[in-house]
Amino acid sequence: MAEWLHPALLLMLGALPLGVLQGRSRQVWQLALPLLVLLLVVALPDGTRVTLEFAGVELTPLRADGLSLIFAYIFALILFIGNIFALQVDDGAQHVAATLYAASGLGAVLAGDLITLYVFWEIMMISSVWLIWRRRRQAAYDAGFRYLIIHALGGMLLLAGIIAYWLHTGSLAFEPLAGGGPAFWLILVAFLINAAAPPLHAWLPDAYPEATVTGTVFLSAFTTKTAVYVLARGFPGTELLVWLGVLMTLYGVTYAFLVNDIRRLLAYHIVSQVGYMVAGVGLGSALAISGTAAHAFTHILYKALLLMGAGAVLQMTGRSRLTELGGLYRSMPITFLLYMVGGLSISAFPLFSGFVSKTMIIEAAAVEGRAVVFLLMTLAGVGTFMSTTLKLPWYTFMGRDAGLRPPEAPLNMRVAMGIAALLCFVIGILPGWLYAILPYPVDYNAYTASHLIKEMELLLFTGLAFFLLLGVLGGKDKLSLDLDWFYRVPGKQAVLALRNWIVTADGAARGAFMRVFRQAEDATTHLRLSGWPLKSWPTGSMALWTAIVLAMLLVFGLGR
Amino acid sequence: MKAVNATARVLDALVQRARLLRWTMIGLMVLVVLIDILKPSHYSRFPWDGIPGFTAVYAFLGALALIGLYKAIGYGLVYRAPDYYTKRAGRKVEARDEESADG
Numbered sequence: 001m002a003e004w005l006h007p008a009l010l011l012m013l014g015a016l017p018l019g020v021l022q023g024r025s026r027q028v029w030q031l032a033l034p035l036l037v038l039l040l041v042v043a044l045p046d047g048t049r050v051t052l053e054f055a056g057v058e059l060t061p062l063r064a065d066g067l068s069l070i071f072a073y074i075f076a077l078i079l080f081i082g083n084i085f086a087l088q089v090d091d092g093a094q095h096v097a098a099t100l101y102a103a104s105g106l107g108a109v110l111a112g113d114l115i116t117l118y119v120f121w122e123i124m125m126i127s128s129v130w131l132i133w134r135r136r137r138q139a140a141y142d143a144g145f146r147y148l149i150i151h152a153l154g155g156m157l158l159l160a161g162i163i164a165y166w167l168h169t170g171s172l173a174f175e176p177l178a179g180g181g182p183a184f185w186l187i188l189v190a191f192l193i194n195a196a197a198p199p200l201h202a203w204l205p206d207a208y209p210e211a212t213v214t215g216t217v218f219l220s221a222f223t224t225k226t227a228v229y230v231l232a233r234g235f236p237g238t239e240l241l242v243w244l245g246v247l248m249t250l251y252g253v254t255y256a257f258l259v260n261d262i263r264r265l266l267a268y269h270i271v272s273q274v275g276y277m278v279a280g281v282g283l284g285s286a287l288a289i290s291g292t293a294a295h296a297f298t299h300i301l302y303k304a305l306l307l308m309g310a311g312a313v314l315q316m317t318g319r320s321r322l323t324e325l326g327g328l329y330r331s332m333p334i335t336f337l338l339y340m341v342g343g344l345s346i347s348a349f350p351l352f353s354g355f356v357s358k359t360m361i362i363e364a365a366a367v368e369g370r371a372v373v374f375l376l377m378t379l380a381g382v383g384t385f386m387s388t389t390l391k392l393p394w395y396t397f398m399g400r401d402a403g404l405r406p407p408e409a410p411l412n413m414r415v416a417m418g419i420a421a422l423l424c425f426v427i428g429i430l431p432g433w434l435y436a437i438l439p440y441p442v443d444y445n446a447y448t449a450s451h452l453i454k455e456m457e458l459l460l461f462t463g464l465a466f467f468l469l470l471g472v473l474g475g476k477d478k479l480s481l482d483l484d485w486f487y488r489v490p491g492k493q494a495v496l497a498l499r500n501w502i503v504t505a506d507g508a509a510r511g512a513f514m515r516v517f518r519q520a521e522d523a524t525t526h527l528r529l530s531g532w533p534l535k536s537w538p539t540g541s542m543a544l545w546t547a548i549v550l551a552m553l554l555v556f557g558l559g560r
Numbered sequence: 561m562k563a564v565n566a567t568a569r570v571l572d573a574l575v576q577r578a579r580l581l582r583w584t585m586i587g588l589m590v591l592v593v594l595i596d597i598l599k600p601s602h603y604s605r606f607p608w609d610g611i612p613g614f615t616a617v618y619a620f621l622g623a624l625a626l627i628g629l630y631k632a633i634g635y636g637l638v639y640r641a642p643d644y645y646t647k648r649a650g651r652k653v654e655a656r657d658e659e660s661a662d663g
Binding site: 258333408465469480481 | 624
């Protein structure tokens with residue numbers, strides 16, 4: 001059945017009723033649809049390929065193999081969890097957008113050719129921006145437009161790359177790209193924009209925290225992870241990606257310290273965590289690619305959990321700045337504990353999911369003897385633990401009591417967080433079933449004595465540094481400029497200056513034309529008033545003009 | 561609601577015992593480093609694999625370095641008033657309004 005029913009297509013069609021259904025029936029469909037799609041992708045046999053001829057081009061809209069299936073499973077699963085979290089939201093547009101967004105993400109990872117990939121890639125952008133705009137604030141509209149412009153640019157680069165690839169190879173199959181050439185670079189840059197790799201990353205921490213409470217959860221899952229998938233598919237073993245990934249891990253953690261908004265802090269940690277995956281793709285070994293896929297799987301779960309926790313705080317208190325929060329553990333204890341499960345997972349705390357996936361990528365670097373990569377990734381782990389698991393919860397739920405006494409988050413939100421937390425824990429203690437669905441079979445055991453000791457040393461002594469410097473680590477009521485400054489200030493000024501220049505130049509040209517026109521008009525008026533054309537002409541002059549006309553007739557007549 | 565209150569009470573009890581928790585953590589740190597010293601390293605891939613407690617020192621110093629780095633970047637380069645962008649946009653709107661009022 002799965003061979004003729006494309007899961008992404010089913011999800012897209014299934015999204016439409018969400019716009020009209022109301023109340024309980026909408027909620028039931030919101031839960032049933034992702035479960036149906038999850039069943040469908042689980043039933044997809046490894047190795048399924050569906051090809052069809054379209055306008056003389058062979059397309060592969062469905063390719064299910066080890067690498068695409070693990071992403072398909074987690075996409076369907078997170079749509080289910082995210083929909084539970086969003087059950088109380090009475091906004092059909094958001095539900096339709098989230099489902100279309102998930103469907104296009106699913107379509108992109110199952111695409112076997114570049115045209116199908118491109119189509120889903122663009123639908124992903126158009127549907128996801130509504131999750132930002134439906135916050136219905138000026139800041140969200142503006143951030144949404146910036147998001148759209150950057151992704152439209154990425155889409156154009158991808159299309160240009162695909163055309164270049166087709167002209168060069170005559171094929172549209174999505175397979176690993178050979179090094180060099182315009183197609184290689186255009187497609188790589190398009191993928192890196194969606195992976196939020198610096199210097200093309202600023203759209204992510206700019207837009208995600210402006211999205212709706214429930215929208216951010218979906219946003220954190222699909223765009224960057226689709227990018228990780230396409231990088232793993234198209235660019236495994238590209239050395240540049242190792243260093244770009246390492247830069248991302250450190251860039252993300254450093255900026256996460258600088259920001260005051262809790263959802264922006266977590267958004268910077270998406271950049272950081274995707275950095276591990278990009279570096280894993282760059283390393284390119286079977287262990288590294290499997291580690292990347294495993295980390296994408298666990299990351300989607302714990303990052304959704306963290307953003308659900310932060311979103312629940314925003315929903316219940318109306319605040320998201322560290323400087324305005326504090327002491328919430330008494331009124332939102334369940335949210336606090338579930339958030340901490342996400343925090344321990346992202347920090348690779350033993351028994352939680354990040355430990356069994358992140359360490360795979362670091363191990364892959366160690367196996368290859370990449371000392372600097374190993375040390376820098378370990379350092380990023382220190383920063384992750386400090387800001388996500390210590391700083392954010394300390395200044396939100398513990399620390400200074402801000403006097404907020406909101407009710408605990410609604411039951412459906414707690415259930416969604418509970419399921420994500422349970423999965424984080426189950427993967428942490430029983431990694432075997434995650435390892436069983438990896439693209440390459442790996443012989444890797446996270447729970448060796450050496451791993452455990454080193455990880456515990458890392459986390460405990462990071463904690464020591466945090467608590468010793470607790471006094472200076474609180475959020476600052478500041479805005480931290482990032483590279484989006486370049487297009488928000490000088491870029492905008494340049495565009496405005498160009499517009500003003502065009503307006504001035506256009507005005508000057510019109511003015512000059514009108515001046516000449518008026519002069520000509522004045523001259524004719526003057527001529528008419530002078531009576532010169534109407535005066536009586538002497539016969540000699542008439543004879544001269546007649547001779548000239550006859551001479552011209554002769555010249556042109558001879559020319560014929 | 562019952563579960564929420566019970567959880568809050570458990571957390572409150574833990575907060576009351578902060579001193580005990582602190583000593584437990586310090587004890588745990590000592591224990592982990594001791595195990596690292598006593599147990600010979602399983603790996604010899606990097607020069608530091610044989611140094612007991614290397615990861616602990618690296619994490620502690622790394623944490624301090626990251627904090628120093630972010631403070632330097634923040635105060636030296638990127639911190640602005642929270643309304644930096646909105647104020648800029650606002651100024652533009654005002655300027656435009658004045659312009660159109662003049663015109």
